[in-house]
Amino acid sequence: MNPIEQLFADLRAAGRKALLPFLAAGDPDLPFTARLLREFHAIGCHLCELGFPYSDPIADGPTIQSAFTRALARGLRVEEIFQMLATAVPRPPAVAMLSYAIIHRQGIDPFVAQAAAAGFAGLIVPDLPAEESCELRRACQARQMALIQLIAPTTSLDRAKRIIDAASGFIYYISVAGVTGQRSELPPEIAENLGRLRQLTDLPICVGFGISEPAQVHALIPHCDGLIVGSAIVRRIEQGLARQRTPEEIVADISRFCGGLLQALEGKPTP
Numbered sequence: 001m002n003p004i005e006q007l008f009a010d011l012r013a014a015g016r017k018a019l020l021p022f023l024a025a026g027d028p029d030l031p032f033t034a035r036l037l038r039e040f041h042a043i044g045c046h047l048c049e050l051g052f053p054y055s056d057p058i059a060d061g062p063t064i065q066s067a068f069t070r071a072l073a074r075g076l077r078v079e080e081i082f083q084m085l086a087t088a089v090p091r092p093p094a095v096a097m098l099s100y101a102i103i104h105r106q107g108i109d110p111f112v113a114q115a116a117a118a119g120f121a122g123l124i125v126p127d128l129p130a131e132e133s134c135e136l137r138r139a140c141q142a143r144q145m146a147l148i149q150l151i152a153p154t155t156s157l158d159r160a161k162r163i164i165d166a167a168s169g170f171i172y173y174i175s176v177a178g179v180t181g182q183r184s185e186l187p188p189e190i191a192e193n194l195g196r197l198r199q200l201t202d203l204p205i206c207v208g209f210g211i212s213e214p215a216q217v218h219a220l221i222p223h224c225d226g227l228i229v230g231s232a233i234v235r236r237i238e239q240g241l242a243r244q245r246t247p248e249e250i251v252a253d254i255s256r257f258c259g260g261l262l263q264a265l266e267g268k269p270t271p
Contacts, residue, residue: 002123003093004146004169007046008225009205017221017265018046020206021231021258022097022230024064025050025081026071027237032247034088039255041090044262048091049124049228052081052098058126063231078102082118093121095148095169100128103136112139113216120171122146131167136162143214148172153193161200170204170225173197214264221265229261 001009005076011018021040025033033050040048053068053076085094096115103111103125115123128136130149140147146169151160153176164171175190190207195226197205207220209226217227233254 002146002169002208004047004095007093008170011225012204013271014128017224018204018206018226019048019258019262019265020049020208020226020228021045021233022049022051022064022208022228024067024071024234025052025084026074026076027053027067027234028070028241029074030076030080030084032250034084035247035251036254037088037091037094039084039091039251040160040258043259045092045258046226047093047095047121049230050081050120051098051203051230052078052083052096052102054099054102056099060101061231063235067234078106079114082114085120086117092221094119095146096120097120097122097124097126098224100125100136108136108139112136112143112145116143122148124148124150124172126150130163133166137168140168146170149198150174153189157196157200160197164201164203164225167201167203170206171197171201172228173205173207173224175207175209176224190220191223198223214260217261217264218267221267227260227261227265 007018023033023036027033037048051064051068053071055072123140125136132146137147147167148169148171149163149167150172151163152174155163174196194205194207204225206226206228207224208230211217211220211227211229212232220227236254236257237250240253
């Protein structure tokens with residue numbers, strides 16, 4: 001069984017939900033990324049999503065795009081991300097978020113083979129339509145990797161069914177139409193949308209885009225299997241760098257923030 005499938009099976013059996021923090025690989029450098037991955041494991045995060053820096057935004061808001069720009073300015077290479085992940089242990093199971101252009105440049109089979117060897121448990125490829133993902137899906141299945149698909153609030157019911165048919169691991173539900181970024185409020189119809197989606201699939205459903213506060217976690221956990229938190233973490237890295245904080249101070253800040261979200265995920269009150 002794929003590690004992601006096993007994780008969600010175990011969480012469901014225990015009546016628990018998953019927290020999936022996102023990092024831009026190599027921001028500000030790969031040793032720091034590895035350090036945070038190990039910290040995520042230490043505090044109990046369940047999965048981690050690792051963004052491969054790319055020069056053209058897909059659905060990335062300004063915070064994540066700035067992080068990608070900082071990483072690329074250092075000359076970051078795909079092979080270095082693989083090397084970092086392979087040695088960053090212990091850590092939660094990792095999912096790669098990346099543009100299909102990166103995969104295409106290396107070739108589907110070589111890329112998936114390297115990703116699997118490095119320890120990635122799944123891929124998220126936002127700019128590859130589900131209808132065109134057959135070849136990548138086959139390569140992932142051959143190496144027991146998940147190919148996670150995204151569904152937006154604007155996705156029609158018929159297309160959602162086709163996307164689900166092409167998905168494995170979990171469904172990434174985009175909470176709002178737009179780009180990534182912290183938001184003080186989420187759409188009021190999100191619970192209804194998730195309920196409709198749940199009627200279509202038994203796959204775990206994880207919600208991302210805009211989640212940054214324990215109150216949002218409390219509101220969403222009855223309706224999904226996991227929550228993805230990205231910009232709120234990446235912004236803390238950016239702010240720490242701007243204030244000339246030490247790596248230890250930045251890691252501690254992010255650890256406290258994620259710890260609060262994990263408490264909320266367990267239904268516990270947070271300060």
